[in-house]
Amino acid sequence: MTYSAMVDYSKRAVSLEKDGLGPVLQGSDAFICAAGFEKRASRLPLLSKIERNPIVVTFENGPAENQRVFARFRKHFERVRGFDVCVLDLAHADRFERAFEKSLLGLRDLSGGYIVMDISGLPNFAICIAIAKIRTVFPGFRLTLLYTEAEEYFPQRSDFNAIKAKVSRASLGPPFLSGRAASLFIPSMFAGVSPGDCGTCLVVFAGYEPHRTSCVLDACNPSKLVMAYGEPERSDLKWRTELSRIMHSTLDRTVTSTEERISTSEIGDNLALLLTYYDHLYDDHLLAVCPNNSKMQAVASVLAWETYPDIQLCFAIPVEYLPARFSKEYRDTFAIDLGSPGAGSLVL
Numbered sequence: 001m002t003y004s005a006m007v008d009y010s011k012r013a014v015s016l017e018k019d020g021l022g023p024v025l026q027g028s029d030a031f032i033c034a035a036g037f038e039k040r041a042s043r044l045p046l047l048s049k050i051e052r053n054p055i056v057v058t059f060e061n062g063p064a065e066n067q068r069v070f071a072r073f074r075k076h077f078e079r080v081r082g083f084d085v086c087v088l089d090l091a092h093a094d095r096f097e098r099a100f101e102k103s104l105l106g107l108r109d110l111s112g113g114y115i116v117m118d119i120s121g122l123p124n125f126a127i128c129i130a131i132a133k134i135r136t137v138f139p140g141f142r143l144t145l146l147y148t149e150a151e152e153y154f155p156q157r158s159d160f161n162a163i164k165a166k167v168s169r170a171s172l173g174p175p176f177l178s179g180r181a182a183s184l185f186i187p188s189m190f191a192g193v194s195p196g197d198c199g200t201c202l203v204v205f206a207g208y209e210p211h212r213t214s215c216v217l218d219a220c221n222p223s224k225l226v227m228a229y230g231e232p233e234r235s236d237l238k239w240r241t242e243l244s245r246i247m248h249s250t251l252d253r254t255v256t257s258t259e260e261r262i263s264t265s266e267i268g269d270n271l272a273l274l275l276t277y278y279d280h281l282y283d284d285h286l287l288a289v290c291p292n293n294s295k296m297q298a299v300a301s302v303l304a305w306e307t308y309p310d311i312q313l314c315f316a317i318p319v320e321y322l323p324a325r326f327s328k329e330y331r332d333t334f335a336i337d338l339g340s341p342g343a344g345s346l347v348l
Contacts, residue, residue: 009267009303011296014146018213021048022336023142027112029053032130034088036121037065037154040330044118046076053082055103056129069121087128092236093185097129097169104137111244111319113138118146120328124291125299125315129187131302135341147295151291157310184219185315190305190313199223201285203277205262205270205301206232207293208240210248212316216252216290218261221271225257226277230264240286245291250323264293267336270300271307278308306341306343 014024021044030053033045045056054077059066077083086103087094099327101162103123115134117173119127184249204213206229217225222257231241241261263269276289289311291298 009271009299009336009338011147011265011267013022013334014333014335016044016047016333021146024146025050025116028116028144028293029110029112029141030082030107030115031078032054032115032117032134033057033073033116034121035059035066035070036209037069038064038121038150040150041071041121042147043120043330044146044333045073045119046118049074050080052080052109053107054080055082055084055086055107057086057088057100057126057154060089090317093125093315094187096126097133097187097189100126100130100137101133101137108265110138113140114142114144116144116146118148119295119299120146120148121286122295124295125185125317127298128190128291128294128302128305128313128315131299131338132189132297132306135306135338139168139341141226142339142340145299145338147335148333149331151331173268182315183217185317186312187288187315189315190311192286192288192312195282195284198284198286200288201277201281202225202272202288202290203228205289205291205293206244206248207319208244208247209292210251212318213248213290214251214290214316215316217255217291220290222288223248224281226260227257228260228262228270228273228297231261231298233263233265258330262297265296267303270297271303274300274304275307276306278311282308286310286312288314290314290316292316296336299338303338 002084006339025048028078030048031048032048034041034057056077058070058072084100084103084106112163115138117130117134122130131143134141145173200220200222201224202216202220203226204216206213206227229241229244232238260273281287289301291301291306306311
């Protein structure tokens with residue numbers, strides 16, 4: 001199938017070398033970022049010059065690398081008026097909803113009606129919560145997301161070649177990006193509404209960790225399953241679509257299932273995909289969405305929920321993250337203007 005975006009949520013490249021972040025941050029009331037361990041998570045915050053209200057999300061019960069990054073962020077922001085720290089406890093993900101809302105309610109000197117958030121260092125569940133909370137607490141505010149892509153992602157091409165060679169064996173190769181998924185996390189705000197006695201249609205944006213997919217399948221017990229395999233925009237990463245399909249090929253699928261191939265980077269295409277399934281199924285199914293893959297697909301998922309709050313968003317939370325198996329360095333940075341709820345996309 002081919003889906004066309006209903007709203008233009010295109011990514012716009014940011015020329016950091018020429019203009020820095022000035023044009024994007026100009027007039028913003030707050031700048032939100034996360035002290036994550038990936039190199040790309042540090043790029044923008046340490047370049048930013050903001051006059052008020054920086055909120056830094058710091059991680060507890062995660063890799064030690066996060067704390068070293070946070071120390072640098074604190075030094076960079078601590079003298080800025082309104083500096084605040086929001087704790088994301090990875091062992092108690094459910095606490096982030098309240099913690100982030102508290103940070104938002106503490107913002108002062110709001111005059112521009114404009115918030116900027118760098119999602120490069122946030123896990124997908126936190127991206128969804130943060131976007132929804134910002135647009136609920138400040139419904140009239142314009143929100144722009146910043147995102148820096150990595151230079152290299154894991155699994156790498158060498159891993160792909162090894163997995164293809166072992167595809168007929170029980171083991172499919174290298175370590176994953178995280179430890180084995182422990183449990184399914186459904187944030188209270190994304191619980192969804194079931195239309196009476198009905199089944200669940202589960203849409204999984206499949207990445208490269210089949211243990212996460214198994215976790216959500218076991219917990220949701222869907223009557224219908226949609227496996228959405230992401231296709232990277234970069235030509236040097238096209239092979240990753242096949243890798244994801246191979247890594248999920250050993251899953252036990254006794255449920256009726258459908259496969260889709262969808263961009264990992266185009267928010268509008270992914271949003272259209274979700275709303276199409278919702279329109280076909282809402283009468284007799286709860287639509288549950290699990291964005292296990294790209295951050296842009298996580299953004300599309302929360303925008304689908306914003307359109308239809310009876311959609312459920314669920315996340316398989318791992319026991320631990322493995323920094324050495326995540327990503328290397330960084331490449332381009334993009335701005336995505338989400339506008340304000342119901343207002344469509346605005347132009348910077």
